[in-house]
Amino acid sequence: MNTLEGEKPGGDRNVWRQAISGTVLIGFGLAILMISWNYSAGSLTQMGPGFMPRVIAVALVAMGLGILVSDLRGTAQSYDEPIHWRALIFVSAAVLIFVTLVEPAGLVPAMFCAVAASKLANSRAGLLSIVIYSAAVTLAGYFLFIVALGLPLTVFGR
Numbered sequence: 001m002n003t004l005e006g007e008k009p010g011g012d013r014n015v016w017r018q019a020i021s022g023t024v025l026i027g028f029g030l031a032i033l034m035i036s037w038n039y040s041a042g043s044l045t046q047m048g049p050g051f052m053p054r055v056i057a058v059a060l061v062a063m064g065l066g067i068l069v070s071d072l073r074g075t076a077q078s079y080d081e082p083i084h085w086r087a088l089i090f091v092s093a094a095v096l097i098f099v100t101l102v103e104p105a106g107l108v109p110a111m112f113c114a115v116a117a118s119k120l121a122n123s124r125a126g127l128l129s130i131v132i133y134s135a136a137v138t139l140a141g142y143f144l145f146i147v148a149l150g151l152p153l154t155v156f157g158r
Helices: 020-036 051-073 083-107 106-118 127-148
Strands: none
Touching: 020 051, 083 106, 106 127
């Protein structure tokens, strides 16, 4: 019997347990598709409110099918690494920081703080590299969203 990396030889491999992630993605995709079915999809040039949810739903179902097939065929890799808690915490915090600051503080401070927080996920990042990287990404974001795309976002506070 073939075993995945990190599995005990001779252990009882539960294929269905491995296929849960693909099944969950398929379930979410189908749920989104059912919810968005009553919205007008429009066309590619005139997208309606149901267009993007349907695209996302189809993508989720396709990814879920890919994961499910890979798991059931036994070609999926099993990783025996621990969860990187530092990265999970700081990247999640960065999203929350951006959402919290974008309205009251504006795009530039929110983006700078969020990028700086996500950069803290790397334990080897120094203060100078965090500041330089955050400033560069914030400047790029400003030029992309405000200058190039002309989005009606507040740059600095209300």
